[in-house]
Amino acid sequence: MSFVPIVCGKKDWDKQYDQSTQYSSLYCPNCHNFNVHPVKRREFISIWFIPVFPIFIGKQLVCPTCNWRQDFKNDEQLQKVVREQQNIRQGKTGG
């Protein structure tokens, strides 16, 4: 009789949230680059690399440069972030 260990792990996906360019280069408060974009995030517990149990499903802002993440709830909240960031950018170019 052979012993087969159960391989447990975590599997996650980032799916593109929106194609529109207004969301594609947002400001990252961590590394100060304009690389942040929104994704649909899914995390599963996996057994033998097969996802079986969801532990997180939601929307996040992601910075690919430093891996900073922040949850957001809906389009409204995302657009609020975009508006705030436009103010930041205008403030920066002004001085």
Ligand SMILES: [Zn+2]
């Ligand atoms: Zn960053």
